[in-house]
Every structure is written in structure tokens, then in C-alpha cells.
Amino acid sequence: MDDAGSTVTADWHELATRVLTGHALNRDEARAVLECPDEDLLELLAASYRVRRQHFGTQVQLYYLKNAKSGLCPEDCGYCSQSVISDAPIERYAIANEKTLLEGARKAKESNARTYCIVASGRGPSDREVNHVASVARKIKDELGLHLCACLGLLKPHQAQVLADAGIDRINHNLNTSRRHYPEICTTHTYDDRLDTLRVAHEAGMELCSGMIVGMGETADDILDMVEELRQLNAKSVPVNFLHAIDGTPLEKTEDLDPRYCLKVLCLLRLGLPATEIRIAGGREVNLRSMQAMGLYPANSMFVSDYLTTAGQTPEEDFAMVSDLGFEVVIGGHEAHDAPAAVS
Numbered sequence: 272m273d274d275a276g277s278t279v280t281a282d283w284h285e286l287a288t289r290v291l292t293g294h295a296l297n298r299d300e301a302r303a304v305l306e307c308p309d310e311d312l313l314e315l316l317a318a319s320y321r322v323r324r325q326h327f328g329t330q331v332q333l334y335y336l337k338n339a340k341s342g343l344c345p346e347d348c349g350y351c352s353q354s355v356i357s358d359a360p361i362e363r364y365a366i367a368n369e370k371t372l373l374e375g376a377r378k379a380k381e382s383n384a385r386t387y388c389i390v391a392s393g394r395g396p397s398d399r400e401v402n403h404v405a406s407v408a409r410k411i412k413d414e415l416g417l418h419l420c421a422c423l424g425l426l427k428p429h430q431a432q433v434l435a436d437a438g439i440d441r442i443n444h445n446l447n448t449s450r451r452h453y454p455e456i457c458t459t460h461t462y463d464d465r466l467d468t469l470r471v472a473h474e475a476g477m478e479l480c481s482g483m484i485v486g487m488g489e490t491a492d493d494i495l496d497m498v499e500e501l502r503q504l505n506a507k508s509v510p511v512n513f514l515h516a517i518d519g520t521p522l523e524k525t526e527d528l529d530p531r532y533c534l535k536v537l538c539l540l541r542l543g544l545p546a547t548e549i550r551i552a553g554g555r556e557v558n559l560r561s562m563q564a565m566g567l568y569p570a571n572s573m574f575v576s577d578y579l580t581t582a583g584q585t586p587e588e589d590f591a592m593v594s595d596l597g598f599e600v601v602i603g604g605h606e607a608h609d610a611p612a613a614v615s
């Protein structure tokens with residue numbers, strides 16, 4: 272995002288029209304989206320929805336998470352209930368066996384999720400864990416044909432290659448926060464460590480899924496920096512988490528976010544990364560609250576069912592929300608499409 276020659280605009284439809292014809296948001300425009308007055312929020316949502324419709328129609332992609340290894344993590348990420356410094360009363364277990372991971376995949380399929388996300392706590396996986404996930408991934412692909420995403424922490428190049436060769440489509444590794452703010456959130460690994468993992472995943476031929484956690488004391492500039500980094504990374508999918516402050520973690524006292532601010536963040540992601548899958552991720556229920564459904568005007572994806580260590584609303588409530596909007600869940604291998612007929 273370039274500051275030079277920028278014009279702040281509060282005409283959201285004019286901005287959306289420019290975005291639809293290839294304009295990349297400059298930094299002032301991006302900041303203006305985050306700072307949109309509440310009374311203009313509906314216009315901003317409507318403008319962002321035009322961009323969403325252009326690229327994704329009224330489709331909603333569902334993701335299903337499986338916490339394949341829980342707790343026992345030596346890292347000190349301040350938001351995470353699975354960290355060694357967290358006292359949160361969570362389940363702690365080593366990497367799940369094949370039967371458990373296959374059961375999770377079947378559940379993902381039953382829930383109409385297109386993507387099954389295998390997530391393991393820890394700084395990074397051992398080679399044994401990588402080989403295990405790779406072996407199960409082959410079986411899931413054969414049996415269910417699900418799109419597969421793995422989130423296993425920091426990866427070495429040879430590990431990324433094993434996962435890619437097994438048919439893992441995508442690696443999730445979130446930026447979480449900006450380079451500037453990163454040391455406030457974690458001291459046991461660096462922002463650059465995270466970028467390295469995204470690089471090796473990309474070099475192994477996998478798609479990148481990378482996003483953020485909003486609400487950890489970051490500034491507007493931190494969010495703008497992340498949007499710019501994600502644009503440069505060409506992330507295919509961007510999960511936007513809103514901090515769910517869990518008792519027992521260093522961030523436990525953090526207040527829930529204003530749902531209107533959450534919507535502005537989602538609009539920024541849609542206008543800043545127009546053709547990228549934007550997912551409302553963890554913390555949806557506690558931060559967007561009664562405005563969850565409105566998040567699907569800018570975003571085109573969400574998790575169905577539970578998160579890693581916290582419960583989400585039921586799949587039935589998720590389906591009802593999508594259906595009440597007049598949107599439809601993408602089932603099977605449909606990709607996002609460009610330029611459906613009506614755009615205005």
C-alpha cells in the first residue's frame with residue numbers, strides 16, 4: 272500500500288467500482304475503511320458485497336477444523352490456550368491416530384465442509400508426525416476427496432515436500448499480527464520464522480492460507496501492514512480471527528471487540544484483497560455476536576462447528592444463517608469464480 276498521492280475516499284461505492292476495475296487500495300483508503308463512521312457502515316458493507324459478488328457470487332465455503340494434537344506446546348503465544356504459559360483447562364493429547372483423523376474427515380464431509388483442516392499444536396512437527404499426517408492425508412483423499420489444509424507449525428523444506436507429495440492442498444500458517452507488534456505477542460519465535468514457513472510451503476507447491484488475529488492490542492497501522500503482507504504473499508485464503516480471550520492465557524482480560532469494528536475489518540480485507548477467500552474464523556460468535564450474518568457480506572467463508580479449544584455455534588445454526596441470507600454453501604470441489612452476470 273502506497274502513501275504517495277493517495278486520496279481518502281468516503282464514497283464506498285466509488286471505491287468498490289475502482290477496486291472492481293483493478294485498483295489496489297492505497298494506505299489512506301485502507302485506513303479510511305477501518306475508520307468508517309458507524310453511520311456509513313451499511314454503505315461500506317454494500318460496497319464490499321459488490322466486490323464479494325464479483326468474485327464469489329453468493330457462495331459460502333465451509334471449513335472444518337480438527338485439533339489433531341492439543342496443548343503441550345513450548346511456545347509462548349499470548350493468545351493461545353495450548354501454550355506452556357497458559358493455565359486454561361483444555362484437553363492435552365499427542366497427535367491423533369489414523370482412525371480419529373479419518374473420523375474427523377468424515378464429519379467434515381457430513382457438515383458440507385469443502386476443506387478439512389488438520390491442526391496440531393507445537394512449534395513445529397517432528398518428521399514422524401509429518402509422515403503420519405501425510406499417510407492419513409492419502410487415505411482421506413482416496414476415500415473422501417476433501418480439500419486438505421494442514422496447520423502444523425513451523426515447517427522445514429523437506430517436511431513441506433512430504434505434505435505436498437501426499438496431496439495436502441494448502442498450508443495454514445497465520446501472520447497473527449504485524450511484524451512490529453509480533454514481539455508483544457510471542458517471544459519464542461519470530462515473524463520471520465513464520466514467513467519462512469509460508470515460503471517453504473509455497474516452494475513445495477502448496478497454496479497458502481494465512482491470516483490474522485484482531486484484538487490483541489494492535490493499531491490500525493498493524494492491520495494495514497498485515498493486509499499488505501498478505502497481498503504480497505498472494506495468500507489464497509485469509510482467515511480473520513477476532514480474539515476470543517480465554518481464561519488462563521496472558522490476554523484473558525482483553526475485552527471483546529465491537530462487532531461494527533469487526534465488520535469494518537472484514538470490509539477492509541475484501542476491498543484490499545478482492546479476489547481472495549476471506550474467512551470469518553475464531554471468535555466469530557463472541558465478537559460479531561448478533562451481527563455474525565452481516566460478516567458474510569464481505570467475507571465468503573467460515574468455519575463450521577467448533578474451533579480448536581472453544582465451541583462454536585452448531586452446524587445447524589451456521590446452515591440457517593447462510594440460508595437466511597439467501598446464500599448457498601459450496602459443496603464439493605467448486606472453485607471461486609470470476610465475474611458472474613450481475614455485479615452492480
Ligand code: SF4
Nearest residue numbers: 344348351354392393
Ligand atoms: S505455536 Fe501454536 S500451539 Fe504453540 S502456543 Fe503458539 S499458537 Fe499455540
